[in-house]
Amino acid sequence: MQHSRLVKDTHADRIFKIFLNIFILLAVLIVLYPLIYLLSASVSSPQSVNSGQMWLFPVKFNLDGYKVILRYSDIWRGYGMTIIYTFVGTLVSLFITIPCAYAISRPDFKGKTWVTNFMLVTMFLNGGLIPTYLIVKSLGMMDTIWAIILPGAASVYNIIVTRSFLQASIPWEMQEAAKIDGASTFQIFFRLVLPLSAPIIAVMALFYGAGQWNSYFNALVYLTNKSLYPLQMVLRQILVLKDMQQGASTGLTAETAQAAYSKEQLVEIIKYGVMIVSTVPIIAVYPFLQRYFVKGVLIGSLKG
Amino acid sequence: MGLASQNQMQTLPARQKVEKLHKVDWQLFVLITPAVIFFIVFCYAPMYGVIIAFKDYIPSLGIWNSPWVGFKYFNQFFKSYYFWDLIKNTLGVQVYYLIVGFPLPIILALALNEMKDGFSKKFSQTITYAPNFISVVVMGGMIIAFLDPSTGIINHLIGFLGIKPISFMSDPRWFKTIYVWSGVWQTTGWGSVIYLAALAGVDPALHEEAIVDGASKLQRIWHINIPAIVPTMVILLILNVGNLFAMGYEKILLLQNPLNMSSSNVIATFVYKQGLLDGQYSYAAAVGLFNALINAVLLIVVNRIASKVSDTSLW
Known part of the structure; x- marks a missing residue:
């Protein structure tokens, strides 16, 4: 807050301020510690990590984990698939979201209330997992890229956020003037509105892209062919399933159980490295794009 | 001659209709089409599919033809x-x-x-x-x-x-x-x-x-x-x-x-x-x-x- 500093803080205020700063410092440390630990653990020897000798900074620095990861083809195939899913998925999401948001942002679109309600209903009512699965299956999408991309391609929330942005930032008078000059809706949309919507397109691409990059559930439900697995599914096998060899329900085959011992050791070497490797793209862009993510939330909050 | 005038009689209201449609702005409808199809297929169709909760779903019979079992x-x-x-x-x-x-x-x-x-x-x-x-x-x-x-x-x-x-x-x-x-x-x-x-x-x-x-x-x-x-x-x-x-x-x-x-x-x-x-x-x-x-x-x-x-x- 930048209110005037003319009035000096009282004694009680200063103590209160110290208290607040300690709270924030604690929050930052609690968030930061596991992240630093991950990074350090990924470049320390597994023995020193597992024995607890390494607890903050790397001990017996080595890159063995990353060397194994580099040769681990499943991870890189998963990476490739995730890049494809994220890229195509984001394009499809934008293709659905932006034109629709523009249409319902137009005050002269008579059907806008109807269309908006038609979409809003799905926020609170939905068929649920099983019927959705049966529909996707009956459309022949099982084990295809479309099962990963299409079922969650658009979110009502994002469409509403985009609509709010367009309403607030592109004056309707400007579009009306173009309309009077004889521009068609398509011309207004492609030549006038789209060039002015770069910020919201960036925000939406980030929301959808990050969502797709991080998701595993659609792949778990709709993919049986392991060569189509996105990165998150490969990670799930490495990080989660290894701990549950006794669990038949997790879908471990006899073959994987047989190789369990060597796999167990392998997992110990690479587990922290794969967490880093899979998160690096997001962490690398995050500091630069943080304000866009925040912007997306802010636009969303305008409309309550 | 008779046929031609009859044709004209038919096309005139049709043209007026087209003009009216133009006023409705079909291009706006094109813009919402991808979203509408998406919500129908992935949100409304599953809502219909939820009736299998009241049926004995048999994959070979499909959602509609599976027998009802109530609650x-x-x-x-x-x-x-x-x-x-x-x-x-x-x-x-x-x-x-x-x-x-x-x-x-x-x-x-x-x-x-x-x-x-x-x-x-x-x-x-x-x-x-x-x-x-x-x-x-x-x-x-x-x-x-x-x-x-x-x-x-x-x-x-x-x-x-x-x-x-x-x-x-x-x-x-x-x-x-x-x-x-x-x-x-x-x-x-x-x-x-x-x-x-x-x-x-x-x-x-x-x-x-x-x-x-x-x-x-x-x-x-x-x-x-x-x-x-x-x-x-x-x-x-x-x-x-x-x-x-x-x-x-x-x-x-x-x-x-x-x-x-x-x-x-x-x-x-x-x-x-x-x-x-x-x-x-x-x-x-x-x-x-x-x-x-x-x-x-x-x-x-x-x-x-x-x-x-x-x-x-x-x-």
Whole structure:
């Protein structure tokens, strides 16, 4: 807050301020510690990590984990698939979201209330997992890229956020003037509105892209062919399933159980490295794009 | 000649119709088409598909032709020995999460709001927001690795304090705490963004007047800042409660194992296992529908309470 500093803080205020700063410092440390630990653990020897000798900074620095990861083809195939899913998925999401948001942002679109309600209903009512699965299956999408991309391609929330942005930032008078000059809706949309919507397109691409990059559930439900697995599914096998060899329900085959011992050791070497490797793209862009993510939330909050 | 004039008679109204259509602006309809198709296929078609909850779904017969069985699967679920366990687990884990996870972003936002703009504020925000962008699978992997009884850092750290290793992941008593506090770690920072936005809208003049009147910082937060974010709080609370039975199942599914099942088995993961792993489509759809109904009822009730108590509501 930048209110005037003319009035000096009282004694009680200063103590209160110290208290607040300690709270924030604690929050930052609690968030930061596991992240630093991950990074350090990924470049320390597994023995020193597992024995607890390494607890903050790397001990017996080595890159063995990353060397194994580099040769681990499943991870890189998963990476490739995730890049494809994220890229195509984001394009499809934008293709659905932006034109629709523009249409319902137009005050002269008579059907806008109807269309908006038609979409809003799905926020609170939905068929649920099983019927959705049966529909996707009956459309022949099982084990295809479309099962990963299409079922969650658009979110009502994002469409509403985009609509709010367009309403607030592109004056309707400007579009009306173009309309009077004889521009068609398509011309207004492609030549006038789209060039002015770069910020919201960036925000939406980030929301959808990050969502797709991080998701595993659609792949778990709709993919049986392991060569189509996105990165998150490969990670799930490495990080989660290894701990549950006794669990038949997790879908471990006899073959994987047989190789369990060597796999167990392998997992110990690479587990922290794969967490880093899979998160690096997001962490690398995050500091630069943080304000866009925040912007997306802010636009969303305008409309309550 | 006669034919030609007849043709003209027919085309004239048709042309007028075309002009009228043009006024309706078919191009706007083209723009909404992808979205409308999407919502019909992936939201409305599954709503129709939910009728299999009242049928004996046989894949070869399809959704429509499978025989009706009425409430058979609902009764089967209500009478099952695990019915109350599922309800208890689902409510337990989510109410616990709401009690801990709802106030913390508000407190963080109020504290961040008192910081002067500058490096340390920016840094605190960047760090606390970051975990939100970690995937649920990596989150699950971190939890499992950190909590390992023999190799995990948490057990090493509490070992320094002289506490014996705890096998967190295989002890059902720990499951809810693990789920809730890992969620707090991941989402508190990002959750504060929306409150910070509301706080940014507070008129500085209010604070200046209050300072002149001799109000302390705590008093100003209590009487100016908190009232400013109450509408946001109410809306988020309604949405959270209305989503209570559907939240977090992706993470719960990852953290589940046979040993902690007695407290980690929630309705949403049960639907996944019954339906997609065991192929009991109709039964799982019935349980899923029951879950959705509870959600809808909760949403309506909370919304009504909120609009009575605070004048803020979703509709």
